[in-house]
Amino acid sequence: MPVDVQSLAKRRGFIWQSAEIYGAMAGFYDYGAMGARLKRKWEDAWLKYFMGLNDNYHLIDTTNILPYAALKASGHVDGFTDPLVECSKCGHAFRADQLIEDVTNEPAEDLTLTDIDEKVKELDLKCQRCKGTFLEARTFNMMFPVPIGTTGKDTAFLRPETAQGAYLNFKRHFEIMRRKLPLGLTIIGKAYRNEIAPRQGVYRMRELIQAELQIFMDPDTFSESLNLEEMKGKMLNVQLVDMRGEGNFKPISCDELIQKYKFPDFYVYHMMKIQEFYLDIIKLPAEKFRFFEKSEKERAFYNRVHFDIEADLHTLGGFKEIAGLHYRGDYDLTKHQEGSGEKMEVSIDGKRLIPHVLELSFGVDRNVWTLLDIHLTEERTGVLKLPAVLAPYTFAIFPLMRKDNLIPVARDIHQKLRVDYDVYYDQSGSIGKRYARMDEIGTPFCITVDYDGLEDGTVTIRDTDTSEQKRVKLADIEDIARALATGRKTFADLE
């Protein structure tokens, strides 16, 4: 029986559509009891790893609503839009640039609204449905507008990316953190995009969670703060633009990417760190992970170097973007300097500069989905083989049977471990059924109190990945739990 990720995600409490009792809205999702735990664990692992790269990287939290002026300056008010023309008769709206391109066969992407109105007249364009005439062109912005106050005159938007919060706060944090570069600002939070056609589950959402690290740095000296030696001999799974169509990726050494392909060494260093995160912490199989270079056309114009980080997901039919590494130059701070009139220039050792930004941007929902997609196997009745640090529950405690002499011992272990760890207690149904439940939600270790153990003071620990069991001393259980939960020991290390 094949294991369906989607229905397991619902049935076992991971993730499903928001407001489903009212028929749901496309592009909005809720996390349930297991999903919220899994998401939190992913975020914790992500924070621990990437904040650990430098002492001067800090977690901040900024508003979901941003003023018009900030998003005007960032380019989102103008750039995050599509021009539309609406039929005066049937009210149907069309993409104006496409209507024009269809007739002229010339790119119409950069036309202003006035240009479009002229072109529509000139080419005598009519509604494709009812042949009605078009009203004046207007823009459809992908940002959700938010009216503020009683008059709603102060317009604002839900943020389309968390990154802006870091840029807006850069200057103050530079001061607070004693004027040092690199300075990293991390935000984990919601972003909102009014997608025209959200589809493919959590892959394209209207309300999404981002985990982003914005590193403000001097490109001339940034590398000095990094241990570039770590890149020695390291290979990265890379698909360069000119390698398209030649398989999924090619392992290329960090050295070659820097020397031959001329990517900045600090950029390649962070590629290496990201790969390490996915392979070592998230435990993605190497063949399901790659960096996918975006061509000049595909990437935003302000990105000087842009690779997507992709995972091979069978539920979505192949390699899909789950994160991005963007070298944005000084575009963002320069824009906010122009927009706000606040100086973004800083002075370090007599050198004045507007810091450049290296952005590490992760889609949290996509990453949580990736965990389910990659780690859910069809073994037995479906086993979610999560690393211990990511599992919603780390331990489950069972009495072998619902019997008076077994229950108090199991309860006692539960009480002890739940203080420090996420522990699931279960005594209903057969032992096999209880193991199967834990298999499905990815609890890596099940501790069972049995009759033999009552006599010699032991319990069994079962490894979910293999369903193998080992017998350990009850007196050692807290030490063993600590080692397993932190990942300092694996099941194989147990005697």
Added chain:
RNA sequence: GCAGAUGUGAUCUAGUUGGUUAGGAUUAAAGCCUUCCAAGCUUUCUGCCCGGGUUCGAAUCCCGGCGUCUGCACCA
């Protein structure tokens, strides 16, 4: 957003030339049994996406909405 397909308990599904109390499997809960991998037995809970229409009668036909899937378009 366009076109086509589609929507039945928590999950998966049977049932639609309109006709009795919409059937099954799994899950879940309670109990019995059980000395380790969804065993068995008994009992129990939950359903025709929403709103109109046609009809003596609608899960079934029609219209609209919402959701989902596929293709196209979109993805700063």
